[in-house]
Amino acid sequence: MEEAAAGEKLDVVLFPWLAFGHLIPYLELAKRLAARGHAVTFVSTPRNVARLPPVPAQLAPRLRLVALPPPAVEGLPEGAESTADVPPEKNELIKKAVDGLAAPFAAFLADAVARGRRPDWIVIDFCHNWLPAIADEHGVPCAVFQIVPAAMVAFCGSRSANAAHPRTTPEDFTVPPKWCASFPSAIAYRRHEADWVAGMFNPNASGVSDMDRLWEITERTRFTIYRSSDEIDPAGAGVFALLTDLYQKPAIPAGVLLQPELDGRDDDESRSGARPEVLQWLDSQPPKSVIYVALGSEAPLTASDLHELALGLEVAGVRFLWAFRKPSGMSAPGTDVGELLPTGFEDRTQGHGLVWTGWVPQVRVLAHGAVGAFLTHCGWGSTIEGLVYGHPLVMLPFVVDQGLIARAMAERRVGVEVARDESDGSFGRDDVAAAVRRVMVEEEGKVFSTNAKKLKQVLGDQRRQDQYMDELEGYLTRYKDNNSS
Template identity: 80%
Template sequence: MAMEEATAGDRLDVVLFPWLAFGHMIPYLELAKRLAARGHTVTFLSTPRNITRLPPVPPHLSPRVRLVALPPATVEGLHEGAESTADVPPEKNELIKKAVDGLAAPFAAFLAGAAAGGRRPDWVVVDFCHNWAPAIAGEHGVPCATFQIVPASFIAFFGSRSANAAHPRTSPEDFTVLPEWCAPSFPPGITYRRHEAEWWFATSKPNASGVSDMDRMWEMMESTRFAIYRSDDEVEPAGAGVFALLSDLFHKPAIPAGILLQPELDSHHDDEPARPEVLQWLDKQPSKSVIYVALGSEAPLTATNLHELALGLELAGVRFLWAFRKPTGMSTASGTDAGEPLPDGFEDRTRGHGLVWTGWVPQVAVLAHDAVGAFLTHCGWGSTIEGLVFGLPLVMLPFVVDQGLIARTMAERRVGVEVARDDGDGSFGRDDVAAAVRRVMVEEGGKVFATNAERMKRVLGDQRRQDQYMEELEGYLIRYKDTNTPTVRNGISTR
């Protein structure tokens, strides 16, 4: 991560404050590292247990990255130590939002202490849910920006408050078509399925925190100086002009920070005695013969989902490595054994060519391994980017939030295929899984996905271009720390 450091007069003190989910905290930490590498000082705020679970900051950057734990709030319904979405089942995520709101007073105390000590930050950069943070920061004379770790197209689909007022969406079906403001430029297929639209519709309703996600997002976008995105033009829908569209929608700059992924393999992974067993297993497989399966730890999977996925992998007849995580609070369905997350005898029948691994998996090292030829993913943004950086075609099984839009975008870019599902309830069967896997891994036509994924690898691997995104973001942070939000005309900000 060789970058030219800012001069002494341009060095910034930036506070980063992510949502309490590791899918957010990790990109925020990567942004912290990138800013520190350019000579700036960064304070990363979270809660005590989350701070201890973060990966270590490289020693050469650690003097400039300060990890600060704010005291967590006590929330009825959350057990002690439940400080992130990883600690609760999906239906309790809204209680984590209450816990975030309980950090407002500690955040104010942190800024007051910083000001009293003569260390007032230049910026506070916050996530979608910290709708109260800009007002608190403003009381201490500190400007705010927001950093969105989702694709820019997701926020464009969300739209501004005024756009939604002009074109109301009053039912789940309204989220299955392109909104009016996206229709002129977005490819027509970049929409949600009926079963995914239920989640979208729910974001407009107040949850246990008393505030809807949609209102949080709008208030955040309206009260910050500009928005930063973990994205770039190369991974957004082709031809959508999404950053100009967002600048127009919210009347402030939409700034791509690049993909913020520096592939770092475990330093010991070539040391055979310490080499993880999953890598040793991959070492014995032919080149490009294995599909890596990972759906994260927070996907709302049912026992039926897991059974059909397993039986589909078996039916496809290809080698597979499955990073298996039984989701927290996994629901069951009729016709399955609630005590057995995998079909009876599945591991025995596939032992010769498949591995179900329930322990830790070094995902980056796995994706980089020569034996891996494709990636079956839930299309979380971080996982999707990792797959593309290593040139892997995708088999896509999205569930919630931005995952459906990501899957459709990657299908439009022809780097993978989705598992076919019932549009109404989102169910899928073993035949659907097998067909998608074989289409990418076995059939002759699958070569086009591999070719396009390899092209994407070359584009995203252009580190000079990625550094340029950070340089442009740095310019905004330096120029606008003491001025008002830059104005936007026709999607172009004044500089």
Template identity: 85%
Template sequence: MTMEEAAGGDKLNVVLFPWLAFGHLIPYLELGKRLAARGHAVTFLSTPRNVARLPPVPAHLAPRIRLVALPAPIVEGLPEGAESTADVPPEKNELIKKALDGLAAPFAAFLADAVAGGRRPDWIVIDFCHSWVPAIADEHGVPCAAFQIVPGAMIAFFGTRSANAAHPRTTPEDFTAPPEWCASFPPGTAYRRHEARWVADAFKVNASGVSDMDRVCEITERTRFTIYRSDNEVEPAGAGVFSLLTDLWQKPAIPAGILLQPDFDGPSNDESRSGSARPEVLQWLDKQPSKSVIYVALGSETPLTAENLHEVALGLELAGVRFLWAFRKPTGISAPGTDVVELLPAGFEARTRGHGLVWTGWVPQVRVLAHGAVGAFLTHCGWGSTIEGLAFGHPLVMLPFVVDQGLIARTMEERGVGVEVARDDGDGSFGRNDVAAAVRRVMVEEERKVFSSNATKLKQVLNDQRRQDQYMDELVGYLTRYKDSNSY
């Protein structure tokens, strides 16, 4: 199905309902924009504060995208106004899941009103934790699909209930090698011991009353198929991930492409959107030589410690390269009054002034990565950031922590597009020399040419717009064909 055929055929009415985290909200909105561009109607559900913080929808798509705010529930232990994981330290994320579960009644009322008003959705597309949505949708005869914003390899690695029953994993060490059903994975595509503790915990009931594994299994079992923000080019090489997922779950696994947000340029209220002066970080980059700067961004929700930040800083200093650090105070460091100066080594900014910039304000990441002065990307391997780095052809220095980040780092190292910072396998600790060594391999030493060449080749594949459009058109074909069918 071509784009023209998709736009000229039956128009769909799709409801998108993401998890309450901006790493999910933004890809869901991008999926909505791609659907709207093909003539389909999209309703995007979240809570009031999250809706208000979304980037504006392009004017030509706005008539087909409706943003609906469901009332945010009050949850004991959550601060007032906490409606996303960005609003709380990592240890309170499970309470955000309780808040999401508290949206069941408002969602049921929304859907009943839509059906009664003649606006019955053709599809409800839900995230990994919305395990209660399918039952509500079934009452109105509305089908559901899942949309996973993590790589397909992670969902395959987690596996089905039956696969885990047949091959139980009971200790963190069990997650340090690919499971039996992932025999096609490269051998190193697994978690390190220090990461595996997080994975093992995902199989346990948390403060929300449900384990993450049960949520993933429930929505995958109860939906007609699963969509992935991914494609064959960024999954583990030779693993046949989407075929494997289809076989595991006995229903289609559909890649939607990488869904890069080329028009997302910062917060909706940022002054740069109104045509004011060029952001200062870009002005600084304008003065740097071509490919000389490593861009450093470790995510606003990464569970970093003060010691981690010190070692990254001192590693950059030891490496002796130009750097731009998009520095955000991690949510895990919540001591009142703690500022950037206290989180960096004494004298660091003075010693690196001239060739390094630590920036605490907003950074237009896509525009930074597109800048000719940037030559590499030091990243926590969040999927969105990894995709952005690869789409601009940057080799990666990788410092993963939780969730899918470890698997992403192993996959990208195996693909030869970067280097992972060496760490203690038991506790995950790393030092300045480890950071410096990885940065120099990617930015300075002869080996950098190999990483740069491989990253450039992957960039060319990921920027093949015809291929990306084909992924989306095939997804629209599934949505169109299966909306009135109980079969797969």
């Protein structure tokens, strides 16, 4: 901290997993470090770099984007460089593609060192289990940046914790693990989610399990950074001490990495002067009358899910803006959105509902005065965005950390989870309508709204968010010359 305050500047390389739910928060961390005067290199592949939001002009001298040549992987379509480019069942092949980046990254690092630009740090994601060995050859320390909440990593547990308390069936994941005694009992996976979580412990098409990757990386790096904070993490403030004890490495919250005044400046409107059509539509709606519906770009939705969600919005009778993304497997060329929705749905909801298939500036939508609630898949980034703007949540989780997040936010009474069949995860229109009306129409909704606004005030404490970055900056400065891992 004192060294950082005295003006010591760092050279940091960030290398995220090839998924936009990871690329964007890594870019946000890169921007915050660059804004503090540090030199930052953001590494990915050509197509991903091209699809990133532009770097703000004032940060461009200190933040450079480097594209490594992607490897050819059997089974991956040409040009598939992220999970957004493939259906969920091919995500394992993206992990093989990440492994194929080892040689290009080694060449990039060797060249940087040869040019006298040896990084002070390399910050990596859960999947880069091969990278610490390359970094060690050049004496460069590594840290991990986890974009999931700390509760997810604590729930998965360390290698030693799992050896001491093995979980052998999916049902074992429907309760908090023994090392998470402080977790509320509700913060666990549903039976229909547990198969996915249990699968993280099994080798996939890359030949390595996700958990083995995570364990190896955590064991070989100096510390772990989390996109989280004491105020918002599903497991609460004590989770960082728990993780420090579990992994015997510091667990460092970086804050939410989303301050309203720092986001939304590089969109179409600021570049061209044209106001996006979805914002124009919102301009014509009454205050707090619209529920914004967005389930991310990779939610494993079925045709039945889409129909029941649509009909649930119709039955609920509220105004809605739906950021509609064609699910993988339903994106064949020529497929019209109308074919994926119930017959006549758009006609029946015209005037009070908008299904939008183009680009949606989500942060600016959530900041709009017409939006009164957020129907979300509970991806961590989307959840943070919704709560930073004080919106109560209607929650429809699917995979990864989403179920844990939904349970925690329901415990905090900032929203409700759509009721689902415990065994297969199916839901119906009446389940959607009931959850939407509880938040948007019924008296109970005032409680959710009040609690969400209280959390907005906490997350909007800029001094506290800056303090998290101060503490992270201090760790990066102090630990870079400590050669013990």
